[in-house]
Every structure is written in structure tokens, then in C-alpha cells.
Amino acid sequence: MMLLYAVAATDSTGDTVDTPLQAHRSRGLTVFVEPRTQPPERSMHELLGFGRALHQLWSNVPVLPMRFGTVVSDSDELDELVAERESEWTDRIAAVTGCSECIVHLPLPEDVPERVRDEQTGTDYLRRRAKELKQHDAEIAELRALLAPYASEITKLSSIRPQEARLSVLLPDEHVEAARTAIRDWGENRPGVTVTGPWPPFSFCQEESP
Template sequence: MAEAGTYLYAIAQDVGHALPESVAGVAGAPVRAITHEGLVAYVSPVSLEEFGEEPLRRSLEDLDWVGGTARAHNRVVEAVAQEAPTAPVRLVTVYSTEDQVRDLLRRRHDDFAEVLAHVTGCKEWGVKAYAEPEADAAPAEEAPEESAAKTDSPGTAYLKRRRASLRCREDAWRLAARRAEDIHAALVSVSVAGHRHRPQDPQLSGREEVMLLNGAYLVAEDRREEFVSAVDALRGQGIEMQLTGPWAPYSFTSMDLGPTRAETLDDP
């Protein structure tokens, strides 16, 4: 038989809940729990012929493989998060043995407990804001000097119009950027915590508009409606907003778990 490793999905508070057998892990493997003093790690066995360091290097270049693995990983994490405060682990975190995971729970017990206490009773929500400054920029009224410039040569007149257009566009971008800052501040005010991720490239977002805000917000469950209402109240004024969630708190439970058997890939 091929040498096996232990794939780690998440660390959670141990509330005595077992995952349904229908929740399969990566490569369809069964998921099991490793417990230690109020914590539980969710793991499954994986073949090191596929998840070992060298084969993993090749697999991470296969977008279909990465996508399928990410979906299975997230399926387990979300199932766990439905039942208990959860700290998702980075995608493709593989240890040599289950004993290494037990040792991790022992060594980092207090760190995990602190992180889980921070996210207890909360979910993560995502908010993206998009804008097209060119479309939102209103044409400026003709200034006196522009009227006088009608006597300029065609080349000079073109350059003046070009400078005016660029100024209008820059003003629109500055206004949109300030608006994104205001949106983030307003949403943080009704959240436990907020984090601004790097805006996605249009090729990743699948949208022509430039993304101005890619925010993640840790929201208490008893303020969910208030948060959603805040998002709705901030819509308009030349900016389109997209709300997603609720999710397991990926953006608010990041921890350095130290070396593993295989390489790891940060969540997107």
C-alpha cells in the first residue's frame, strides 16, 4: 500500500458533534476527529503519492486538481463550522502521522483556544465593491479658458481636452477610493473585526469593473440583520456592491502551524 499522510482541515471547539458520514474529505476519504482537552482536529488519510511534497508541487499547477481539492476542503470546513466555533486550516496542510496532529493540539492548545474564543458566535461575510469611474464622471462645463481656446490649433486643443479628461477621470477615481474607505469603516463599525484583502484582478473576479474593495467582516450572529441592512444602505452613488456569506471565519483565524510533511497553499 502507498504511504499515507494525514490531511488537516480545521481545528474546532469540541462540542461532541460527529460529522455526518456523507461529508467526505479530499479524494473522497472519510473524515475523523482527533480530540484533546476541549479541542478537535478534523483529518482524513491521503496518499503521499499524491499529497507528498514532490507530487504536490506538480498538482498545484493543475487548476482542476486545485479546484476539486479546495471544494472538498471547504465542504468539510463549512460542515464543521455549522456546529462549533472553527479555525479553518490552510488548503493542503498534510502531516506525516496523526500523532503529529495530536502534538499540534497539545503544543498550541492555548493559541487555538484564544482564536476560537474570538470567533465564537460569529460568521465571516464578504463585501466587494466595484466602480467604473469613466462612466460615473460627469462631463465638466465648458470653462472660459476652454472657450477662448477654440482659436487654438487642432493639436493644442486636443491636448487641452485630453488633460481635462484625465483630470476628470482621476477625480472620479479619488472619489470612488474615498467611498470604498467609507464603506469599509461603516461595515467595521457593525462587525467584531474587518479585513481588507487585495482587490482581485478582473480575470479572477470575472467582471470588467475594477474592484475597489475586497473586504471580509467577522459579524456576530445576533447582528447579522444589522450588518446586511448596513450593506444595503451603502449601495449606490456610482458603486456596485456584492455581499457573500456567511462563511467559516477563514480571514480571522490565520495561524502559523509550523512545518508539515507537504507544502501548503494559502486560501484564495
């Protein structure tokens, strides 16, 4: 059994990848794998180890991460998977090569306290809430337009903190600092707006499982 970690273009790997994982080459792609006797447990220890391995790989070569826990029985099954996904994976590797990811954190409109809500009519509350959400959508659109000259792709991520929206931006490495500066300038008069990264662009890598 093989636990799959990530896939890279073979011509970019060379002998530069420093990893304890095995490199399985097939049809112009290299899949980094770990031999296993059984699938990994879905534990924090296993997840963190998987994440560290992905970041180590990305520090050497652009990779697409596989979904955690994806396994194949043997090299023949892996070759079949590569044959099925080769075109898709090759295109996505090309899209993220030479790029990094920055994440813009934007505060969502806060709901009014219940005591204040009780003092309003239902219509007044709904109108106020609709106005706030419309303003938030307008800010997202404004930010997308601001980043369009720098970004290859922009996507909205699911929220992981209450009252916070996240916009992820795929940036060619030469545009990262200019884009970060533009975001910071845009957010100066918008309390709570922050930008993190650059990170490996894993939000733009389509994770796959067989």
C-alpha cells in the same frame, strides 16, 4: 500520514459533529483529519472536496480551516503542532465563534478608454485618476465607519474580478441582518455595490501549516 482539515475547541464538539473525518483530540482542541497514504493532488476535485468538508464541519461547530495540503506524519507530530499553536488557535476560535462573514463588493473606478486618454494631457489624466481613487478610498472609509457598530473585524480582500474591490466583514450572528440592511441602504445610490453572505467566516481564520 494525516491530511489536516480544521481545528475546533473540544468542548464545543461533543457528539454533534456529523463528518466522516477522524477527530483527533489534544490539549483541549480537536483536529479533524483524514488518514492518507500520500498528500492530496492539487486538483480541482481535491480542492472542492476539501471545501465541502470545511463547510460541513462549520455547520456543526466553529472551526479554523487548515491550509489545503497540510499533512503530518502521525499523531505524535500532530500533538507537537497543537502544543505549538494551542494559544493562537484557541484565541482565533473564540473570535469567530457565533459570527458569520459578509462580503461587500464595490466597483473600482474605471480607467478612461485609450482614445479618451489620448485626448488628455498626461497631467490631466493623472489628476483625474488620482481624484477617482481618492474618492474610492473615501467610500471605503465611510463604509468602515458605517459598519463599525456591527462588525467585530473588517478586512480588505484581494480582488478576484476585474474592477471590483471586496471588503469582508466579521459580524456577530445577531447583527448580520442589520448590517446587511445598512450596506444595502448605503449602496442604493452607488451602482454596482452588492453584499453577499452570510458565510462561514473563513477570511478571519488564520490558516496554518506546520
